Amino acid sequence: MPDRAFIAARLREAWDTLRRVPAQSVPELKSSWPQVIQDLADAYGYTAPVVRLSPASPKAIDRMHETFTWFRFLEGHPHLTKAVWLTAAAGMGPRRAGHILGTHRDTVRARRDEALDRMAEGVGRGTT
Secondary structure, three states: OHHHHHHHHHHHHHHHHHHHHOOOOOOOOOEEEEOOOOOOHHOOOOOOOOOOOOOOOHHHHHHHHHHHHHHHHHHHOOHHHHHHHHHHHOOHHHHHHHHHHHHHHHHHHHHHHHHHHHHHHHHHHHOO
């Protein structure tokens, strides 16, 4: 049976994978002309470089989709879903998550732990 640490690790991986999946956009007309440099600072490299995350692998996307199905074990409990997503997946501390959710950090911890236990129990039953 999976434990809290396994579920939390998979949620964190799903969060990271979701950040790496490219956003779908509407195809647009593109010009074959090169991009025009609009600012003198850009022309001479005085601005900070734009760093992009590497794309997610297909296996990571499959694991992310599987992990998202585990949220059905929290159906009807949005307070648990929010707490586990902010703390376990997004890596936010209970204090900061408590400020966002409007609750005390101990309440956020309790909700996170309850959500992880429900998810672990559901995954352990094999009903994914």
